[in-house]
Amino acid sequence: LSFTLTQLQKDLEEVKVLLEKATRKRVRDALIAEKSKIETEVKNKTQQKSPRKAELDNEKPAAVVAPITTGYTVKISNYGWDQSDKFVKIYITLTGVQQVPTENVQVHFTERSFDLLVKNLNGKNYSMIVNNLLKPISVEGSSKKVKTDTVIILCRKKAENTRWDYLTQVEKECKEKEKPSYDTETDxxxxxxxxxxxxxxxxxxxxxxxxxxxxxxxxxxxxxxxxxx
Missing domain, CATH: 1.10.287 (Helix Hairpins)
Structure with a gap:
């Protein structure tokens, strides 16, 4: 049976009256249980009468979640690099990177790798991972710099004054395979x-x-x- 809100409220009032008059424990317990049941039904009916309130309740979590979304991650594949006696320097172009908070530009170094993560730059994340560096680097001596539209990764050479012909071991192997068995530039x-x-x-x-x-x-x-x- 489906009761209207008015009927439920009348039932609740009658149960309350009976509860005041009841003296037997068993009867009182039954009336208390019924009273609780009717109050729950009244509450449900009241919420159905206020659909806008329910909509507002549903909207609140969405309002909290929305600002957390930062879009998808873009893999960085284009970069340039050079070296000095102490450092191998990798240059990555990212328009507007100087405008994001410093903590949003993160670089993690190991002895033979580094990975860069730039968070929430124009609604996207940017990632670059370089493994198998040609030679070991000093983790403690390596760092990053953020310039206008550019991130510079500074890998501190473990062995100073040594020249890197390639950035990674893989690049070296690929290039050497391409070389002919003799030097074509000679006679x-x-x-x-x-x-x-x-x-x-x-x-x-x-x-x-x-x-x-x-x-x-x-x-x-x-x-x-x-x-x-």
Whole structure:
């Protein structure tokens, strides 16, 4: 059965009257339980009569949560770097980074890595992680600087006055794989000689005899050419 708010209020008043007159404990306990039940129903009906109040109650948590949202995280892939005798310096361009609170720019160093996190810059977070640095760095001596539109990561070299040809070990390995077995910037004939030397060193006895024979013939031709000239 569904009761109106008015009916429930009348029932509650009657229960209260009966409760005042009741003397037996069992009857009083039953009336108290019924009174509590009716009061709960009255409360529920009252809330249904005020839908706007319920809406306001639902809105309050949203108002608290909204300011915490800071958007998604962007991975930083573009950077520049150079070095001095003591530091390897990494430059990251982030427009407006100087406007965020200092504590929003965080850098964590290990002996062979660093990771940068910039929080809530124009509604986004920015992250950069570099592992397998070419050489060890001093965690205590490393730091960061925030300039106009730029974050500078200062990695303190553990071994000063040593030159880093690459920023990471992975970069070094990739670049060295790309290099040919001889230096293309040298004289072409010198490059060819380097290749022949390598083949000679790696070859079997037949290969070595073949190369020796070709070498001798080449020298003889050169000698004849010089004489004829």
């Amino acid at each position: 072409p004939s010198e490059g060819l000689m380097n290749v022949l030397k390598k083949i000679y060193e790696d070859g079997d006895d037949d290969m070595k005899r073949t190369i020796n024979k070709a070498w001798v013939q080449s020298r003889e031709k050169q000698a004849k050419g010089e004489t004829e000239f």
